[in-house]
Amino acid sequence: MQPGGPVTGSDTSAVLPEQYRDVSSPQTISIGGTDVRVAGTTLGAGHIVVGQTTDSVAQARSTLILAEVLVGPALLTIVFLGALTIGRRVAEPIEVARQRQMEFTADASHELRTPLSVIEAQTSLALASPREAGWYQAAFRRVEGESQRIRHLVEDLLWLARFDATRTRPGAEYVDVGVMAGQAVDRFGAVAEARRLTLTVRDDGQSHVVSAPPEWLDRLLGVLLDNACKYAPEGGTVEVSVSSEAQRVRLCVDDSGPGIPSTERAHIFDRFHRATDRPGGAGLGLAIADTVVRATGGRWDIGDSPAGGARMAVTWPRRLSGQRESVPSPAVSPSTPGGVA
Known part of the structure; x- marks a missing residue:
């Protein structure tokens, strides 16, 4: 741009407005309906102002906005589906464990109900009317057998519950x-x-x-x-x-x-x-x-x-090989035969 105002460029009709001919700091102005980013500096006896249209910036901004409009929902959908899939994978073993626990509790209740029903029936009959001594002995044997069954069941349930809770084993x-x-x-x-x-x-x-x-x-x-x-x-x-x-x-x-x-x-x-x-x-x-x-x-x-x-x-x-040596047997609490099937 010359000091008189003409602008040298491909568009010879463009004229820099007078109020911007002394511009120094960068700013955006309008020339012929087109936004131009200009900045100037003094050079010798003249003042040079250079500018660049913001069409490319506007185009990039429009492209970015369009991309956000088009791609944004797709990305949100992908993120949502991914989170849903991960959530299901995390929740599935929890649900399976919960279902197994409910089934375990129901089965345990059923197994306990049977011997308790036998004991209740025997005691009710014993209290209903006097009986012969042989009848009482037979009834007490049934009660003893069902009591042992309950004890074995409770011991097995406690063993499994302790293992499930800790997943650890005693010292090997x-x-x-x-x-x-x-x-x-x-x-x-x-x-x-x-x-x-x-x-x-x-x-x-x-x-x-x-x-x-x-x-x-x-x-x-x-x-x-x-x-x-x-x-x-x-x-x-x-x-x-x-x-x-x-x-x-x-x-x-x-x-x-x-x-x-x-x-x-x-x-x-x-x-x-x-x-x-x-x-x-x-x-x-x-x-x-x-x-x-x-x-x-x-x-x-x-x-x-x-x-x-x-x-x-x-x-x-196998941890060791060869002939067996005479070594003390390991100390264990013997399992009671029976009642562990």
């Missing part, structure tokens, strides 16, 4: 499965004798050491032996064997009972599930056994026994 020790299997067979000797069962333990004499809490292994053995003795027919057989396979220790319990149908094997570890209608037990024993096996790094192997019944086998990583 190096335990010889063969030694503990021999102790368990000794405890169940009277049970087997009462049912005329042949109860044996087979051990190759090797060291079958695993890392696990002794009381948990003792409970596992109690569950497996109790089930085997319960379902084996009178005069049948139950065999416990302990062996080593490569770097794993294998515990196997075989019985001559009816076995486990293949259709039931996927559910036998469900809480309160019973594969048969045979009375006794609440369907928690194998749920506890499965919890022990999983928490100690074991693996199940369920199949058919050569004796015709069920084979319940568990393997663990």
